[in-house]
Amino acid sequence: MSEDKPTIQQRNNGPLVVKNLSSFRLADGSRGETKPVMALCRCGASKNKPFCDGSHQKIGFDSAGADVSSRDRIYSYEGKEATVYYNKLLCSHAGECGARALPIFNPKQKPWVQPNAGTAAQVKDVVEACPSGALRYSLPGEEAQTLADSDAAIAVERDGPLRVKNIAMRADHWAEGQSEQKYVLCRCGKSKNKPFCDGTHSDDGWKENS
Numbered sequence: 001m002s003e004d005k006p007t008i009q010q011r012n013n014g015p016l017v018v019k020n021l022s023s024f025r026l027a028d029g030s031r032g033e034t035k036p037v038m039a040l041c042r043c044g045a046s047k048n049k050p051f052c053d054g055s056h057q058k059i060g061f062d063s064a065g066a067d068v069s070s071r072d073r074i075y076s077y078e079g080k081e082a083t084v085y086y087n088k089l090l091c092s093h094a095g096e097c098g099a100r101a102l103p104i105f106n107p108k109q110k111p112w113v114q115p116n117a118g119t120a121a122q123v124k125d126v127v128e129a130c131p132s133g134a135l136r137y138s139l140p141g142e143e144a145q146t147l148a149d150s151d152a153a154i155a156v157e158r159d160g161p162l163r164v165k166n167i168a169m170r171a172d173h174w175a176e177g178q179s180e181q182k183y184v185l186c187r188c189g190k191s192k193n194k195p196f197c198d199g200t201h202s203d204d205g206w207k208e209n210s
């Protein structure tokens with residue numbers, strides 16, 4: 001196993017090139033074989049996902065994002081025991097929040113986050129489980145935290161983005177509150193916030209094998 005730290009590089013109008021990765025999970029949850037250098041598809045067109053098969057050239061993939069600065073904003077929801085911070089631009093719609101603590105995180109209520117509808121422990125559990133880093137939290141008097149373990153890893157989400165933890169990647173712009181501790185990278189090719197996922201795969205019902 002290489003001692004070098006893993007990195008991710010964006011190939012212009014092409015794949016994400018991952019080096020020195022040792023922890024890789026495929027969409028079915030199984031452990032993926034790793035190589036010192038791997039090219040992962042981010043155009044959505046490869047027939048060999050999650051790997052690049054050169055299809056980006058055929059479809060003329062454009063890896064540039066759009067101007068998303070107006071969507072890059074943190075909303076905070078203060079509670080007695082915990083405050084929640086949310087940057088919608090980063091949300092990949094994994095749904096861990098509603099599945100784990102619906103009284104606190106319910107899109108049908110206004111505001112959609114109500115920290116006082118549960119405990120600080122429930123908020124922490126959700127923030128830990130949120131794969132995108134769109135949700136952070138703080139306890140009274142403390143700084144906002146992105147909660148992630150310290151493993152450097154990539155997991156492929158079925159019909160969704162790459163879930164990345166603790167891997168360095170150079171990008172033109174990191175959003176407000178975003179951290180290398182935990183972020184999600186677009187695989188469908190449709191995000192306006194490339195290389196990051198902005199939830200478009202979910203809005204569009206993207207299926208990786210169709």
Ligand code: FES
Nearest residue numbers: 041042043052055
């Ligand atoms: S990025 Fe190369 S096939 Fe999708």
